[in-house]
Every structure is written in C-alpha cells, then in structure tokens.
Amino acid sequence: MGxxxxxxxxxxxxxxxxxxxxxxxxILLHELASQAANTWIRVATAGAVLLxxxxxxxxxxxxxxxxxxxxxxxxxxxxxxTRKSGLSGLGLDVGLRVLHAPAIGSTLVRGLESSMPIxxxxxxxxxxxGPTTPSLAQDSEVGSVLDLESLVRTVLGxxxxxxxxxxxxxxxxxxxxxxxxxxxxxxxxxxIGKILAGALTLGAALVLxxxxxxxxxAIQFPEVRTxxxxxxxxxxxxxxxxxxxxxxxxxxxxxxxxxxYSTALILGISIWVYVAFVGPQLVVFAVRTVAPVASxxxxxxxxxxxxxxxxxxxxxxxxxxxxxxxGREALALDYVPKSNVREEIERLWKSEALExxxxxxxxxxxxxxxxxxxxxxxxxxxxxxxxSVLLNAATNLADTGRPTLERWERDVRDQQRTLNKLLFDDxxxxxxxxxxxxxxxxxxxxxxxxxxxxxxxxxxxxxxxRVRDSAxxxxxxxxxxxxxxxxxxxxxxxxELAEEALRH
Amino acid sequence: MIEIRRLSKRNRDGTLALDDIxxxxxxxxxxxxxxxxESGRPTLIGVCxxxxxxxxxxxxxxxxxxVRRPVQARRLVAFAGSHASxxxxxxxxxNVEFFTRLAGVHNAAAPGVVENGLRxxxxxxxxxxxxxxxVGSGTAVLAWFAIxxxxxxxxxxxxxxxxxxxxxxxxxxxxxxxxxxxxxxxxLATTTDxxxxxxxxxxxxxHAGRIVAERSSAEVMNQSLAQFALELGGQLxxxxxxx
Numbered sequence: 001m002g003x004x005x006x007x008x009x010x011x012x013x014x015x016x017x018x019x020x021x022x023x024x025x026x027i028l029l030h031e032l033a034s035q036a037a038n039t040w041i042r043v044a045t046a047g048a049v050l051l052x053x054x055x056x057x058x059x060x061x062x063x064x065x066x067x068x069x070x071x072x073x074x075x076x077x078x079x080x081x082t083r084k085s086g087l088s089g090l091g092l093d094v095g096l097r098v099l100h101a102p103a104i105g106s107t108l109v110r111g112l113e114s115s116m117p118i119x120x121x122x123x124x125x126x127x128x129x130g131p132t133t134p135s136l137a138q139d140s141e142v143g144s145v146l147d148l149e150s151l152v153r154t155v156l157g158x159x160x161x162x163x164x165x166x167x168x169x170x171x172x173x174x175x176x177x178x179x180x181x182x183x184x185x186x187x188x189x190x191x192i193g194k195i196l197a198g199a200l201t202l203g204a205a206l207v208l209x210x211x212x213x214x215x216x217x218a219i220q221f222p223e224v225r226t227x228x229x230x231x232x233x234x235x236x237x238x239x240x241x242x243x244x245x246x247x248x249x250x251x252x253x254x255x256x257x258x259x260x261y262s263t264a265l266i267l268g269i270s271i272w273v274y275v276a277f278v279g280p281q282l283v284v285f286a287v288r289t290v291a292p293v294a295s296x297x298x299x300x301x302x303x304x305x306x307x308x309x310x311x312x313x314x315x316x317x318x319x320x321x322x323x324x325x326x327g328r329e330a331l332a333l334d335y336v337p338k339s340n341v342r343e344e345i346e347r348l349w350k351s352e353a354l355e356x357x358x359x360x361x362x363x364x365x366x367x368x369x370x371x372x373x374x375x376x377x378x379x380x381x382x383x384x385x386x387x388s389v390l391l392n393a394a395t396n397l398a399d400t401g402r403p404t405l406e407r408w409e410r411d412v413r414d415q416q417r418t419l420n421k422l423l424f425d426d427x428x429x430x431x432x433x434x435x436x437x438x439x440x441x442x443x444x445x446x447x448x449x450x451x452x453x454x455x456x457x458x459x460x461x462x463x464x465x466r467v468r469d470s471a472x473x474x475x476x477x478x479x480x481x482x483x484x485x486x487x488x489x490x491x492x493x494x495x496e497l498a499e500e501a502l503r504h
Numbered sequence: 505m506i507e508i509r510r511l512s513k514r515n516r517d518g519t520l521a522l523d524d525i526x527x528x529x530x531x532x533x534x535x536x537x538x539x540x541x542e543s544g545r546p547t548l549i550g551v552c553x554x555x556x557x558x559x560x561x562x563x564x565x566x567x568x569x570x571v572r573r574p575v576q577a578r579r580l581v582a583f584a585g586s587h588a589s590x591x592x593x594x595x596x597x598x599n600v601e602f603f604t605r606l607a608g609v610h611n612a613a614a615p616g617v618v619e620n621g622l623r624x625x626x627x628x629x630x631x632x633x634x635x636x637x638x639v640g641s642g643t644a645v646l647a648w649f650a651i652x653x654x655x656x657x658x659x660x661x662x663x664x665x666x667x668x669x670x671x672x673x674x675x676x677x678x679x680x681x682x683x684x685x686x687x688x689x690x691x692l693a694t695t696t697d698x699x700x701x702x703x704x705x706x707x708x709x710x711h712a713g714r715i716v717a718e719r720s721s722a723e724v725m726n727q728s729l730a731q732f733a734l735e736l737g738g739q740l741x742x743x744x745x746x747x
Binding site for chain 1: 553555575576578579581583585586588589590591592593602603605606607608
C-alpha cells in the first residue's frame, strides 16, 4: 500500500507542477510586457537613472575634496618627516601623524566617511583625533546624504512597493484579477509569476541606475574598476536586489490584505516611509538613547586632563626629592646626574608612568567598549528594518561602514601602543619640576628619529573581507526575502474573486 | 455537469449571502439566475470558481469538488465575466491568446484558432487587433465568449455579461449561449437583464441569497418576464445597466 501511494505521488507531482510552471512562465511574460509598457514604471526608472548620475557627480566631487586634502596633508607630512631633529617623547609630534585615506567606495556609498577624522596624532596621553573629513554633506551617520545606496533605498524602494501594490490591489481595483483567478491556475503560480516579473523589472531598473552611477564615477576615477571594487559592487547589487524584492513582496502582501486600493496605497506609502527613512533614523536614535557614549573628542580631553595632572604631580614630587637638580640653567640637557640619582629618578618615573598609563588606558578602554556595545546594538536594532540592513550592508561593502571605522581605530590604537613602548613610556628625556618652580631635565638616551619608528600601515580590506563584514546583513536580507515572498504567495489567495471584483 | 447542493455562505457580519441553494445543470442545459448584486449572485459565482469558500454544502463541476480540487474544477469551466476583467492594454486577440494559453489550450497560438473563436463570438474582424480599451464594452465581453469557445470546456459560467452592452451585442451573446448549449455544454449564468435570461432553458429568481422562484423558459414565455420577476422575486432592478 505504502509503495503504491509513493508511486502515485511521484507520478502526480510532475504532472501537477509541470503545467503550473508553464503558467508561471506565461504570467511572467505577460507581466513583464505589461510593466515594460507602463509609463509610470518607465518614468520612475528614467528618474532613478538621472538621480544616479546626479549622486555619482556629488559623490565624486565630495571624494575629490577629501582626496585633495589628503594629498595636501601627505605632502606636508612628508616634509615634516625629512627633519633631522629627534623625538623627545614629551608631547604630540606631528611627524607621527597617521592620515586617513578616503575610500574610493565613498563616491557611491558615503557611509561614515564624512564623520571619520582626517588624521590621528599620537601623544604621551594617547591618540588624538583630528577634525572630521570635509564633505558636501555633513551628517551621513544614517545615510541622509543622497548616494547610490539611499537612491536604491528610497526611490527604487518606492517603485518596488508600488509595483507590488499594483500587481494585486491595482489589478483587483481594475477588475482584471477576477479574470486571472477564474482560470485553472494555482494561485501560487500567479503569485510566483508576478513576483518573478516584478523582480526582473526592478533588477533592470537597479542595473540601469547602478551602471549610470558606477560608469560615471569610473570615468573620473579608474581605480573603481579594480577587481576588489567590482566584486564589492556586485555584492552591493545583490543586497540592493534582495531589498527591492522584499519591498515588492511587502507591496503584494499589503495589496492582498486590504480591500480598497486607496487603503493599500496609504498603508504602503506609510510602510515605505518607515523602511526608507524613519527606520534607519530610529535605529540610531534608539541606540544612542539606550547606550550613550561620549564623543571621542570629549573622551580625549578628559584623558588629557587626567594625564597632565598626573604628569605634573610626578614632575613635582620627584623634583622635590632631588633639590640638587635645581639652581642651574633650566633644561641644560647635556647635564648628567650622578648614576645613583639617575637610577632613583628613573625608577620613580617608571612606576609613575606605568600607573598613569594604566589609568589613561582605562579611560580609552571605556570609550572603546562603549562604542563596541553601541555598534553591536546598532547592528541588532538595524535588523528590524530592511532599509537599515541595506544601509549597513552597502556601507560595509563600500568600505565606508562601521567595520572600517573600527578597523582604523584599532590599527591606530595599536600604533599608539607601539609608540608607548618605544617612546612615551620610556622617554629619552626626563623633565622634572624642582623646588622654586624651575624646570630641570636631562637626556636619558639619544633621541630617536622618525626613521627609527616603524611607519603606520593601514590594512585595506579585500572584497572577501568586506563581504564577510556584511555577511550578517546579506543573510538577514535573504531571510527577509524568503519570509516576504513566502507571505506574498501565502496571502495571495486572499485577493479572492471578491464580490466587489465580480460587480465590475 | 454542475451540481450545487445545499450551498450556504455566511458573511462575517453573520448574514447569509447564500442560503441553502441547490441547482443542477446537466450537459446541454442552460440555467440563468436573475437577481441584483446584493442578492448573493456574485458570491454564488465566486464559490463555483472556488474563489470563495462556502460555509456548508458543495459544488461539483463534472463530479469535481470545487473546494477540494479547485484547479482541476476550474479546468472544466470557462468563465465569462465583464469587460473590466480583461486587460485593457492588450488587443482583443492578445487577450484571448493569453487567457486560453493560461488555461492550458496548447494550440491557442496555432494559426486560425483564436480568429475562429473571435468570429464565432461575433467580434468584428476590424477589432481583432485593437487594444481592448479602445473598443466598446460589448465587444470586449464577446472576447470572453471567444475564450470559452477556444477552451471548449464542458461547463460555461457567465457572470452578468450583458451589463452595459447594446441590444445587438446581447443578441450575439444569446446566439453564443444557444450554440454552446447545442454543443452539449452546461451553462450557468447570472444577470440582471431579463431579456438576456430568456435565452436560457431555466430561469431562477435570486433574492436575499435564496432562489425564490424557478421556471422553465417555456413557462416564462407564457407571461411577461417582468411580471414574472416582480410577482415572484420582489424587488428586481429592471434596468440591465444597473447592478
């Protein structure tokens, strides 16, 4: 019995599925032809292409500003590094500065590029961030700048949602859905055919807009054409396509669950406003409220204050123990104290320096941990909105996202630790404050030069690394897609041959 | 061919859209239900096309239960609705080709098949390649009859096809109904058009979800249709353009 049932099922399945697949294909072709002939879809696609050219132009200009400044600062830095004088390790030295090279991906996806420092300096107290990058638009934290990502999220996102609405609610309002549903076609086949056609139309609009933007940027900046960037762009294309199909499915679900077209349209546009605008803003607002973190600048000021106070205390307390260092010309650097005095001063200094380092590093660590927590929350909160997921995926792939900022900050902190060991915690020159308020100091060892310090090297992430950075977002978009398409297919039968449709 | 047994459908608000309906239409028979849209007429068609799930009772199309095997049941039915349920952006020919191919008619694209269907339905040849939105609603509805002809199913269901059509087109539709019946098909129709209903073997008056009266065409011919409707059905709209 069991075998015969199995055989029957195995025979029946292709018999049922095969004709339905042919019908999916027919509906797909029909929908594609109808969408290609639709004036509104053409106008929206043409508008998206024009906007893509505009965002590419703005992005290129913005990048050029940052790049020109980077070149200028590089030249200044090179000039500084040719100087012969050594490093005293007593204060901030411009020669040690690390410049932030702008990412070419920012021409298309701005991300956090504009809120990153232009450079970082190294001081005995720790890293000192420079001013943020000049930009045509100041706040890009939540993608408020119009770039390729926000174009997809807003303009093409609206097209996807309205297309989804039109395919169900629009057809029901026009009366054509009743004709379609009266045919011997499984509703899932109709829904799948429509989704595939909608996805192809959106794919075409996405490809045209992306080609316009990427082509325009590639003409000005040939480095965009490197395989690394091309692969990252393909990754962005995949993320954007997934997002658009999610919105298409969402439009179909709304169309299926509402009776009147006007209600579907109002609901659809409200959801679009949430997904494309409010969602990403809400994520940032919620995270900043739940896990507030002081700005890097505030933290650096606090750390500097603590460091300066401890340094002065150490200079005074050690100076008071060795009054014999006073009474001579201040900072007579050729002066060499007696060996037992020198050993004692160095021992005391080292102990103070270690304690101070522990305290300032704890302040830094507090900021780092706070920011990491904020980034983690930001990533989790973002999952609640497909728009935020797309934003994160796109910025990570363009190398302008949070992982890039974290990577820069981590590498800069590592450089600071190296300099602490080489220079700041083992200073070649010691300065003390002896009674009477005069400065006194001596050289402990020959001053190192910039050439002896290992230059900073920023690891530029390859496309694989960028894809790995955005893997969670890509997986979440796939989950959104499966859930959205599944729901669109499941709810499609509710767009029944309702009485209203039959009254047409 | 069409067996409707003790069919009821309760609306969400608790009212009955269909109240214990039973109809039987055999091969070569035609049956027309006359009633307003509020009478439950569209709900009955919806159930027959497995678009609306009944609360109780059953509908069998050539022995196939429309609830349990909806796609197989629809395969046996050609549906003719209003002009609005066809695609206005397609030509008449494209509409017929699309819907017949969708229904699984493999030779729909073969030369002459669609044209013959359109000619049979009385669609003027000059309208074959005109977009649907540019022809009158009557001609557009005739395209549904052409689809029914090409599909050649044992059952044909017509939902208010004469709404807004000219008397001439109505006559063409009546010819189609007579021809389909002669071909041995079972035809079930709903309408508000009493003149159109006269082309059917049996006429039922549908009111408040129930069939309140039923006569054979011959019986009805012996009295005024309007009189019959008013006498047995109560408040029926006599204007065919009003649903």
